Amino acid sequence: MGQQQLLLIVLVMIVVGTAILVGTQIYDASSRDNAITTITNDLLNLSTIALNYYRTPSEYSGGGQSFKSDSKGWTIPQNLDTLGNRVYSIVAITKNSIEILGQSIDEQTGLDQTDGVQVYLKLDKNGVHDFRIEN
Numbered sequence: 001m002g003q004q005q006l007l008l009i010v011l012v013m014i015v016v017g018t019a020i021l022v023g024t025q026i027y028d029a030s031s032r033d034n035a036i037t038t039i040t041n042d043l044l045n046l047s048t049i050a051l052n053y054y055r056t057p058s059e060y061s062g063g064g065q066s067f068k069s070d071s072k073g074w075t076i077p078q079n080l081d082t083l084g085n086r087v088y089s090i091v092a093i094t095k096n097s098i099e100i101l102g103q104s105i106d107e108q109t110g111l112d113q114t115d116g117v118q119v120y121l122k123l124d125k126n127g128v129h130d131f132r133i134e135n
Contacts, residue, residue: 035117039102043121066095097124
């Protein structure tokens with residue numbers, strides 16, 4: 001082969017390698033944004049359920065102006081605690097507030113501590129009080 005052909009092959013390999021690298025980074029960023037949006041929407045739905053529990057009188061199996069009483073408290077419904085590649089749990093619960101954590105999980109290794117998304121939502125009797133995204 002001629003020297004020009006070898007140079008052209010090397011140049012094409014560099015361009016293709018760069019394109020693959022950039023494409024992978026764009027995919028990762030898009031995937032992270034999608035995970036944050038999905039977890040946020042799920043947490044807002046859970047907060048609506050929790051607020052309905054808080055505002056429902058205890059005679060009708062609600063909280064009676066409490067997220068947690070001596071004998072019972074609001075829990076995440078079993079069919080909503082794991083949705084696809086997301087897990088939801090209660091971090092803290094008191095009579096007047098509740099904090100819910102949503103985490104993305106890796107389907108092969110379980111909870112992804114390095115690249116996973118964690119979204120916290122703190123709720124009080126008036127609605128969403130605090131909202132934060134980690135990692």
